[in-house]
Amino acid sequence: MKVTFWGVRGSLPNPLSPDQVRSKIAAVVQRIRPSDLESARTRELFLSGLPPALFGTVGGNTTCLEVRTDDGNIIILDGGTGLRDLGVSLEKKRDPLREFSLFFTHFHWDHLQGIPFFGPAWVKGNLLVFASPFPSVERIIREQMKPPYFPVTMDAMPATLRFVYLRGESVRIGGAEVRWKRMNHPGGSFAYKITENNKSVIFATDSEVTDREFQQREENRSFFEAADILILDSQYTLEESFTKFDYGHTSYTMAVNLAVEWKVKMLVLFHHEPRYDDRKLFGIRRSAQWHGEQLGSRGLEILTAQEGLELTP
Numbered sequence: 001m002k003v004t005f006w007g008v009r010g011s012l013p014n015p016l017s018p019d020q021v022r023s024k025i026a027a028v029v030q031r032i033r034p035s036d037l038e039s040a041r042t043r044e045l046f047l048s049g050l051p052p053a054l055f056g057t058v059g060g061n062t063t064c065l066e067v068r069t070d071d072g073n074i075i076i077l078d079g080g081t082g083l084r085d086l087g088v089s090l091e092k093k094r095d096p097l098r099e100f101s102l103f104f105t106h107f108h109w110d111h112l113q114g115i116p117f118f119g120p121a122w123v124k125g126n127l128l129v130f131a132s133p134f135p136s137v138e139r140i141i142r143e144q145m146k147p148p149y150f151p152v153t154m155d156a157m158p159a160t161l162r163f164v165y166l167r168g169e170s171v172r173i174g175g176a177e178v179r180w181k182r183m184n185h186p187g188g189s190f191a192y193k194i195t196e197n198n199k200s201v202i203f204a205t206d207s208e209v210t211d212r213e214f215q216q217r218e219e220n221r222s223f224f225e226a227a228d229i230l231i232l233d234s235q236y237t238l239e240e241s242f243t244k245f246d247y248g249h250t251s252y253t254m255a256v257n258l259a260v261e262w263k264v265k266m267l268v269l270f271h272h273e274p275r276y277d278d279r280k281l282f283g284i285r286r287s288a289q290w291h292g293e294q295l296g297s298r299g300l301e302i303l304t305a306q307e308g309l310e311l312t313p
Contacts, residue, residue, distance in 0.1 A: 001067060001068070001069055001070055001176065001194070001196045001197070001199055001201065001312065001313060002067070002068045002310060002311070002312050003065060003066070003067050003201055003229065003231075003310065003311045003312075003313075004065070004066040004067075004068070004086075004308075004309070004310050005059075005065055005082075005305050005306060005307055005308065005309045005310075006061060006064040006065065006066060006082030006083065006085050006086045006307060007059070007061035007062045007063050007064035007065075007078075007080040007081055007082020007083070007085075007114070007307065008058055008059055008061070008063070008082075008270060008271070008272055008305040008306060008307060009058075009059065009060055009061060009062050009063070009080075009110070009271070009272050009274055010062070010063070010110060010205070010206070010233070010235050010249070010271035010272060010273065010274065011062075011110055011273075011274050012062065012109075012110055012274055013060050013061060013062055013081050013110075013113075013274075014060040014274040015060035016057055016060065020277060024054050024278075027054055028050060028054055028055075031046075031050070032046065051282070052278075052282050052304075053277075053278040053279040053281075053282045053283075054278075056278075056306070057278050057306075057307075058272060058278055058281050058304060058305065058306045058307065059082075059306060059307030059308070061080060061081040061082035061084075061085060061114075061307060062080030062081045062082060062110035062111070062113060062114075063077075063078040063080035063082065063105075063110060063111050063205055063271065064076065064077070064078050064079060064080045064081070064082030064083045064085075064086060064114060065077040065078065065082075065203060065231070066086055067176075067194055067201065069173065069174055069175060069176045069196055070175065070176075070196055070197060071174040071175045071176075072097070072174070073099070073101070073173050073174040073176065074097055074099075074100055074101065075101050075103060075173055075176070075178065075194060076100060076101065076102045076103070077102075077103055077105070077192060077203050078102075078103075078104055078105055078111040078205070079102060079104065079111060079112055079113070079114045079115045079118070080110050080111050080112070080113055080114050081110075081113045081114045081117075082114060082307065083114025083115065083117070083118045084114045084117040084118060084119075085307070086114075086118070087117070087118045087119030087120055087121075088119060090119065090120060091119050098125060098126050098127060099126070099127045099129070100120055100126070100127070100128050100129065101129045101131060101173055102128065102129065102130050102131065103131050103132065103166075103178065103192055104130070104131070104132040104134075104137070104141075105189045105190050105191070105192070105203070105205055105206055106134070106185060106187060106188060106189040106190070106206060107132075107134070107140045107141070107144070108187075108206070111206075112141070112144050115141070115144070115145060116145050116150055116152075120159060121157045121159045121161075122157060122158055122159065123158060123159055124158035124159065125158075125159070125160075126158075126159035126160070127159065127160045127162065128157075128159050128160070128161050128162070129162045129163075129164055130161065130162070130163050130164065131163075131164040131165075131166055131171075132164075132165070132166060132190070133165070133166040133167075133180050133182075133190050134165070134188070135165050137163050137164070137165055138163035141154070141163065142154050166180060175196055175197070176194055176195065176196040177194070177195045177196070178192060178193070178194050179192070179193045179195070179223070180192050180193070181193070181204075181219070181223050183204060183206070183207035183208075184207060184208040184209075184210055184212070184248065185206045185207060185208060185248035185249075186246070186247075186248045189205075189206045189207060189248070191203060191204035191207060191223075192204075193223055193227070199228050199313040200226075200227045200228050200229075200313065201227070201228065201229045201231070201313055202223070202224065202227045202229065202230045202231065202232075203231045204230070204231065204232045204233060205231070205232075205233045205270055205271045206233055206248055206249065206271060207232065207233045207248070207249075207250060208233075208246070208247065208248045208249055208250055209232070209233075209250045209254045209255065209257075209258050213258055214257075214258065214261050220262070221262075224258070224261075224262035224264070225262045225263060226262070226263050226264070226265070227262070227264045227265070228264075228265050228266065228313035229264075229265070229266045229268060229311055229313050230258075230259055230264040230266065230267050230268065231268040231270050231305065232250065232255045232258065232259070232267060232268070232269070232270060233249050233250045233255070233270055233271040234250055234251065234252040234254075234255040234269040234270060234271070234284075234288070235249040235250065235251075235271050235272065235273045236249055236250065236251045236252070236273065237251060237252065237253075237284070238251045238252075238253040238254075241253075241254070249271065252269055252284050252287065252288045252291075253288070253291055255267060255269065255288070256288050256291045256292045256295070256300070256302070257295070259292070259297075259300055259302075260292060260295045260296075260297040260300060264300065265299075265300070265301065265313075266300070266301045266302075266303065266311070266313075267288075267292075267300060267301070267302045267303070268302075268303045268304075268305050268311070269281075269284065269285060269288060269302065269303070269304050269305060270305040272305070281304055282304055284304070285302060285303070285304040288302050289302050
């Protein structure tokens with residue numbers, strides 16, 4: 001199972017501005033010494049030593065993840081603007097895959113914006129399955145793509161479209177099991193847990209973690225405990241979370257607390273605040289790592305979600 005991040009921002013897209021690009025270039029140039037330019041090797045060493053906030057970016061697309069299972073199936077989590085880039089990548093690679101399972105945590109704008117621009121939807125013979133534990137999944141998804149919000153409807157898509165209301169506790173996609181759990185977010189949101197070959201990935205964006213998730217109940221234990229990768233909403237600092245109670249998002253401090261409580265192996269900070277630049281986001285990752293160490297969990301690996309990041313549990 002491999003997880004690829006195509007969109008990691010929350011609320012709305014946030015591309016780099018010209019000023020931010022110029023600022024990155026200026027900061028890199030100021031660090032260059034003559035010895036760094038002597039050869040291809042020294043130039044490569046210089047670049048590899050740059051802070052991640054300068055050499056790259058977390059990206060500006062909204063929520064979209066690709067999970068490629070060991071038996072070749074693809075599970076797509078949410079359809080934010082990153083979904084377009086996923087489609088472009090599949091086309092460039094001439095990927096032979098013809099079936100796509102899209103699971104939605106909820107239906108706020110930043111999780112739907114990429115649907116009209118997903119290339120495989122415009123290829124006859126492809127099958128797209130839109131799945132959600134919300135009963136009105138078909139009506140909601142179809143209505144976001146029609147005039148006056150969009151010039152054409154989903155009926156124009158040549159691919160076969162199927163809408164699935166997720167009932168019960170889980171479904172199987174090939175050899176992988178997909179489970180879901182309702183989380184705290186305005187209007188509701190669902191976390192997904194994908195398990196294959198005894199490895200598990202949890203995707204819990206747009207979730208305001210409360211004491212409920214820490215309670216030693218079997219529901220929490222079976223869902224969170226010892227997950228290999230937990231991708232969790234961590235949009236706020238702790239101070240911000242005090243003033244944004246009931247907004248439906250989590251502080252990175254609380255995200256670390258939950259990962260430590262349930263002995264998660266890797267925590268990925270996700271759904272980045274659109275006001276935060278790369279420097280701020282990578283600084284949050286350092287603070288989160290420090291907080292985890294203060295809790296006595298030196299084994300917890302913490303990453304910042306970035307477009308293009310690939311993880312294998």
